[in-house]
Amino acid sequence: MLREAEVVVLGAGVAGLTLARLLWERGRKVLVVAEALGEASRPPVALVNPLRGRRFTLAEEGERALAAALAFYGRFVPLHLGVFRPVPEEDRPKVAGRLSRLKHRWEKEGVLLEEAFWLEPRPLLARLAEGLPLLRGRVLAWEPPWLVLEGGGRVRGEVLVYAGGGRGAHLLGLEGRHVPGLVLTLLDYFPRAVSYRVYLAGAALGGSYLPGEEGYRLPPPTEGEVEWLLQGAEALVGYRPRVASLWRGVRFRLSSFLFPVEGGFALTGLGSTGFLYAPLLAERLAERL
Secondary structure (H helix, E strand, O other): OEEEEEEEEEOOOHHHHHHHHHHHHOOOOEEEEEOOOOOOOOOOOEEEOOEEOOOOEEOOOHHHHHHHHHHHHOOOOOOEEEEEEEOOHHHHHHHHHHOOOOOEEEEOOEEEEEEEEEEOHHHHHHHHHOOOOEEEOOEEEEEOOEEEEOOOOEEEEEEEEEOOOHHHHHHOOOOOEEEEEEEEEEEEEEEEEEEEOEEEEEEEEEEOOOOOEOOOOOOOOOHHHHHHHHHHHHHHHOOOOOEEEEEEEEEEEOOOOEEEEOOEEEEOOEHHHHHHHHHHHHHHHHHHO
16 A cells, blocks of 8 residues: 655644644645544543643743634634633732733632633544545654555655654654643533643543653553542532543653654644644644645
8 A cells, every 4th residue: 555645644633633634725735644533632621721830831822822722723613711720819920920911800719811711622633634634554664755554554745744642752763751641521510611730621620640751651540640630629619520431641742842853844742732732833834834
């Protein structure tokens, strides 16, 4: 089997499919190669929030990335606007200085980021993939201009783009942090997302306190991790939500997210900011290609 395209995108998570969709809409001959739609991009809920972590750090280009995410994702799936961040009284002056031009409203216990949002990734990935040439297969080697597939197939691209995550990072020798994350699906429903240490949004409770590892591994959830999530939820809403099931994924984190590699480019290593940055970075790469 031999397939060819102008641009071959390895990976069908949010970054790969966003880039492929933008190229396809521009009339480029693009081919997506992946084992399945998403992996770490398939949690029950994705939070798109530029104010990051317990230190309330504004993500680099956070305003621009949020605007691009709103405009792009809103074409495909419903967006649930509003992320509430509880803010301790002593941190409020610091946080106020970091909000910049983000649309927000202060409330009694914290700040509501009015244009931050959550969405359901699985319908989004399915909509992004509609109509795109997609070859399902496992890539064994990155040998520009070729991708070598399990079973002997080969794919040739004028430009290759690695948009896989940690599971395939060894193909290019990319070294980053692999951080397991856990999402509990709930019987309770939270229409407005709330985030501090953990997040609650829709029927999901997510987060992780586990350290990153050097290699890809999908460890099972630990009893301590589940308890950590439930304690965090209780601190936010005053009770422990009822758990229906769980989802586990591994985020891959690099210091740079878009960079040249042999045969093309890499768009990867976004970690927990994948849904925030994917439209902005994919648009930049699409313009270069």
